[in-house]
Amino acid sequence: MNSRSLLLSPNPNSLKSRFTEGLLRALLRINQHHHQQPRSSREIRKRHRLIKTAAYGSMASAVGNRKAWSRALLSKIRNQARSGAVLRRSLGSSTRLLSMKKRICHLQKGNSKKNRVEVGGSGQVDKLRRLVPGGQLMDTCSLLEETAHYMKCLTTQVQVMTRIVEIYNIP
Amino acid sequence: MSSRRSRQSSGSPSIKDDQIIELVSKLRQLVPEMRDRRSDKVSASKVLQETCSYIRNLHREVDDLSERLSQLLATIDADSAEAAIIRSLIMQ
Numbered sequence: 593m594n595s596r597s598l599l600l601s602p603n604p605n606s607l608k609s610r611f612t613e614g615l616l617r618a619l620l621r622i623n624q625h626h627h628q629q630p631r632s633s634r635e636i637r638k639r640h641r642l643i644k645t646a647a648y649g650s651m652a653s654a655v656g657n658r659k660a661w662s663r664a665l666l667s668k669i670r671n672q673a674r675s676g677a678v679l680r681r682s683l684g685s686s687t688r689l690l691s692m693k694k695r696i697c698h699l700q701k702g703n704s705k706k707n708r709v710e711v712g713g714s715g716q717v718d719k720l721r722r723l724v725p726g727g728q729l730m731d732t733c734s735l736l737e738e739t740a741h742y743m744k745c746l747t748t749q750v751q752v753m754t755r756i757v758e759i760y761n762i763p
Numbered sequence: 764m765s766s767r768r769s770r771q772s773s774g775s776p777s778i779k780d781d782q783i784i785e786l787v788s789k790l791r792q793l794v795p796e797m798r799d800r801r802s803d804k805v806s807a808s809k810v811l812q813e814t815c816s817y818i819r820n821l822h823r824e825v826d827d828l829s830e831r832l833s834q835l836l837a838t839i840d841a842d843s844a845e846a847a848i849i850r851s852l853i854m855q
Binding site for chain 2: 608609612613616619622623626636639640642643644647648716717719720723724732733736737739740742743744746747749750752753754755756757759760761
């Protein structure tokens with residue numbers, strides 16, 4: 593019998609707790625900055641994107657630098673914010689993005705030679721690489737470990753978000 | 764003709780192979796579809812396939828939930844005190 597399932601009192605330091613707090617704070621922030629009801633579909637899409645980023649970002653922050661996938665996700669979000677600001681200031685200054693892409697491609701080519709172990713159907717491993725943040729840069733062993741942790745965190749993320757929607761969905 | 768390269772993993776499994784097999788079976792335990800299957804002869808390819816589709820489903824759910832949250836956002840004019848209440852509701 594899993595005694596963990598009997599623990600109902602919230603552990604303030606648990607991943608779930610830290611994620612929930614981070615997400616709620618982010619939602620409050622988004623609400624403050626975008627207080628008017630979004631009129632245009634563009635505004636609606638933007639808000640949707642902001643919330644989605646907040647969700648993934650809060651989870652990655654709660655995990656911190658302990659996992660490769662969370663590190664990759666956090667740096668991706670930071671770069672998106674940075675490149676967004678850069679693009680807004682001066683059009684066409686995408687040189688930083690280009691050089692980063694070149695670096696990643698280089699690493700990809702280097703890594704592909706190491707994955708000799710057959711995990712039955714190498715196509716599946718590639719698909720997995722694309723789904724897990726930072727997966728392109730990992731060897732197969734690390735990829736599988738990171739996948740397990742990533743899946744657990746995603747499940748928690750969905751659980752908490754569902755609960756938030758339930759709570760606020762009072763007609 | 765080197766058939767050697769393609770037969771590399773057919774000899775006695777290296778330490779890395781064992782590690783991967785163990786990780787794959789660990790993944791299998793985490794994917795809901797596969798957890799309760801009785802047979803323990805499931806190919807690694809199948810496990811990875813199910814893992815990929817499970818992750819894709821989770822991504823889709825996050826997307827969907829974000830959409831609903833963005834529609835509900837206007838009603839969340841809560842201050843930090845209310846947020847604490849909400850949080851305790853979630854953590855139950």
